[in-house]
Amino acid sequence: MERMTLNAAPQWQFSSPAGEANYRAARKRYPAQAIVDLVALRDNMRHLVDVVGGPNSGTAVMGVVKADAYGHGLLPAALAALAGGATWLGTAQSHEALLLRKLGIGPDRCHILTWVYNGTEVPFDELIANDIDVSVGSLPGIDAVAAAARKLGKPARVHVKVDSGFGRNGFTEESFDAALAKLVPLAKEGVLHIVGQWSHLAVADSPDVPEFVASTDRQIANFNAFTARMDKAGIAPEIRHLANTAATLSRPEIHFELTRPGIGLYGYEPDPAMGTPRDWQLKPAMTLQAQLGTVKHVEKGHGISYGRTYLTPDDTSTAIVPLGYADGIHRSASGFDMQGAKHIDKPGGPVRVMTADGPKLYRVSGRVCMDQFMIDLHGSCDQLDVHEGDTVCLFGPGRGEQFAEPTADDWARAADTISYEIFTCLRNRIPRLYLNAADVLPADDLAKLDPTTLL
Numbered sequence: 001m002e003r004m005t006l007n008a009a010p011q012w013q014f015s016s017p018a019g020e021a022n023y024r025a026a027r028k029r030y031p032a033q034a035i036v037d038l039v040a041l042r043d044n045m046r047h048l049v050d051v052v053g054g055p056n057s058g059t060a061v062m063g064v065v066k067a068d069a070y071g072h073g074l075l076p077a078a079l080a081a082l083a084g085g086a087t088w089l090g091t092a093q094s095h096e097a098l099l100l101r102k103l104g105i106g107p108d109r110c111h112i113l114t115w116v117y118n119g120t121e122v123p124f125d126e127l128i129a130n131d132i133d134v135s136v137g138s139l140p141g142i143d144a145v146a147a148a149a150r151k152l153g154k155p156a157r158v159h160v161k162v163d164s165g166f167g168r169n170g171f172t173e174e175s176f177d178a179a180l181a182k183l184v185p186l187a188k189e190g191v192l193h194i195v196g197q198w199s200h201l202a203v204a205d206s207p208d209v210p211e212f213v214a215s216t217d218r219q220i221a222n223f224n225a226f227t228a229r230m231d232k233a234g235i236a237p238e239i240r241h242l243a244n245t246a247a248t249l250s251r252p253e254i255h256f257e258l259t260r261p262g263i264g265l266y267g268y269e270p271d272p273a274m275g276t277p278r279d280w281q282l283k284p285a286m287t288l289q290a291q292l293g294t295v296k297h298v299e300k301g302h303g304i305s306y307g308r309t310y311l312t313p314d315d316t317s318t319a320i321v322p323l324g325y326a327d328g329i330h331r332s333a334s335g336f337d338m339q340g341a342k343h344i345d346k347p348g349g350p351v352r353v354m355t356a357d358g359p360k361l362y363r364v365s366g367r368v369c370m371d372q373f374m375i376d377l378h379g380s381c382d383q384l385d386v387h388e389g390d391t392v393c394l395f396g397p398g399r400g401e402q403f404a405e406p407t408a409d410d411w412a413r414a415a416d417t418i419s420y421e422i423f424t425c426l427r428n429r430i431p432r433l434y435l436n437a438a439d440v441l442p443a444d445d446l447a448k449l450d451p452t453t454l455l
Contacts, residue, residue, distance in 0.1 A: 007391040008354040009289040012455060015438050019455040026431040031322040032290035034426060035433045036072050038080045038440040040285035044265050045084025047281050051248060052255045055085055059255045062088035064262035066096065071423035072266060072286055073432045075103050079445045081265055082110060090260055092116040094123060097132045104448050107131035113159060124148035128156045133195055137161030137170040142182045149191045159196035164222040166202045176226065180233045187235050197230060197237035199223050204246035205270035220254055246270040249280055267397065268419045272409055284407060286423060287396035293320035293372065295381045295388050304374050305366030311339040317381035321351060321392060324371040328425035330415035335364040349414040350406035351375055352393040356385035361404040
């Protein structure tokens with residue numbers, strides 16, 4: 001009798017036989033899959049809209065879908081965010097903003113803002129023609145936007161970016177007079193439509209550090225001072241936006257007319273210092289799973305992977321997880337032991353494996369390779385009933401590694417990074433598959449998605 005492979009991932013509920021066929025095809029195409037629950041995305045956005053007082057509160061909510069929606073997939077995430085009540089979408093790069101319009105999300109559905117560009121090359125004319133709002137935070141940027149608007153004969157919708165203390169994009173206090181000197185006549189001429197004023201917070205996700213709380217307070221005061229200067233110059237912004245996910249959740253006094261939650265849409269808190277997703281009624285939307293490659297017995301003292309940084313402490317079995325740094329698995333999530341050449345004891349990234357004794361948590365053993373990493377099963381694969389082809393779970397919407405339910409926060413801790421980097425680094429050679437699309441999206445939106453990605 002053929003053995004059924006074990007599965008440490010959820011038992012996926014397929015919407016149709018076609019959905020199950022898509023799942024099987026994805027497994028044949030690649031030995032790992034990123035599965036995104038559109039219900040979680042929609043419900044996270046619904047919650048974020050509720051946090052700011054609901055759809056009639058006077059505060060709108062932007063779904064930030066930059067960087068391919070933090071690795072979750074640009075169009076599916078954008079549509080799920082709109083289904084959850086977002087009335088704005090935000091992308092850093094202009095090509096993603098234009099792609100959203102090209103894929104059928106018109107100006108009748110939502111506003112779109114884009115903000116990162118090289119002012120000498122960005123296609124401002126295309127952005128303006130497609131009713132996409134653009135950020136201006138430099139004097140050359142103002143000139144370039146104005147030139148494109150004049151050429152088209154259509155006002156550019158602009159958001160004035162101010163540096164309230166982050167030190168990244170935006171006009172400083174010292175350069176703002178020069179910016180106003182350009183913006184005011186252009187607004188009076190009708191070349192620029194001054195829609196918004198905005199900035200970004202540096203440490204709103206660190207409520208446990210009094211110095212950082214004070215720093216956020218200073219940024220808010222600086223932001224308000226910039227508003228006063230715009231008002232005095234006669235170009236008061238129609239909307240202001242400063243709140244990221246952290247401030248959306250914890251700083252109601254700066255919700256203003258628009259908030260910009262990013263990581264919260266995908267179900268994570270901005271920093272573990274704020275607690276866990278559950279504390280904020282958020283649910284992680286992505287599960288990353290893989291099917292095991294070679295499983296074999298090895299003797300005590302066997303070196304695992306490059307550099308012999310991990311030596312098996314006993315006779316054991318090892319298993320290959322066919323994902324590596326070429327897939328976005330951080331090499332810094334490698335696991336070392338004191339026996340190895342580096343004489344370092346460092347836990348590797350966590351992996352949930354189903355065994356004969358139930359789910360167990362194992363860790364990356366040795367260095368992460370380009371296309372794979374290994375785990376020490378700390379026992380016989382035969383006794384554990386772990387074999388090639390079993391599905392293992394790297395992270396998902398679980399309670400954490402202490403429950404053998406690893407999350408992206410757990411991987412971030414192992415890799416000395418943040419959850420954002422765990423998703424956004426996942427390469428597109430890993431298939432993205434979408435759960436519950438038909439339950440979340442109207443028929444017109446459902447038709448916009450690649451049907452082979454729907455479960």
